[in-house]
Amino acid sequence: MDADQNPKASEKKTIGPPTTSAYLDPHYWDERFSDEEHYEWLKDYSHFRHLVQPHIKPNSSVLELGCGNSRLSEGLYNDGITAITCIDLSAVAVEKMQERLLLKGYKEVKVLEADMLDLPFSNDCFDVVIEKATMEVLFVNSGDPWNPQPETVTKVMAMLEGVHRVLKPDGLFISVSFGQPHFRRPFFNAPQFTWSVEWITFGDGFHYFFYILRKGKRSSADEELSQSHDKPLVPTISMFHEELEGEDYIFRTNIDEMD
């Protein structure tokens, strides 16, 4: 969590679930959002705004996946991007986000209850799809990160296929994540996708990843990566775990199912 963005004591309250499996349960999120006003996973918009800005124009149509109670959409709106649609699986998150944005006068922003694994939008309709820490939910209980459970693979591919489908032919998918490239690339570079895949890191201490995937721009280098299964010569567990704060750390680990 980014403490800078949660100055009030009441907003600092976080409810770490007893096991990471809870993050897969929509009831967990509903219950949590009932009494939590703001929690910013990973980093707030101010930390990666400089990376987003070159890619989103004021007239871009933007879809945010799994908005929760983050202020990402407010940050984009304040930068002049008003054609925003936020979705979340949690009805409570959606209702509270709608209320909050209306109160602030951000009337153009649409907030819908929807599943990112089954996006209720037509093909080729968004310039940008953005998510922050939402894709991570799909990796909870994924098992060996080099060889995720088939159920994890199915869900991640359903999400990515939906994102690719709803993006305009030259649209962008921005993913803000702590998922390292050697674990994300096998998914992003799957042969059915026409996007190029690049990333940059940001943050002090722990490095977060800002992925940018450009639909229709897949290169021969991306093709090669899609066929390569090379593993890096580093441990699979991030050396920076201890630098992740409280709940980000819990979320990042997959060990609670192991005795």
Ligand SMILES: C[S@@+](CC[C@H](N)C(=O)[O-])C[C@H]1O[C@@H](n2cnc3c(N)ncnc32)[C@H](O)[C@@H]1O
């Ligand atoms: C880790 S939180 C991230 C929230 C927010 N993006 C942020 O950066 O603070 C994950 C969010 O994804 C939502 N979520 C989980 N599964 C989802 C799904 N299948 N479709 C849409 N939203 C989902 C949860 O309700 C929760 O709001």
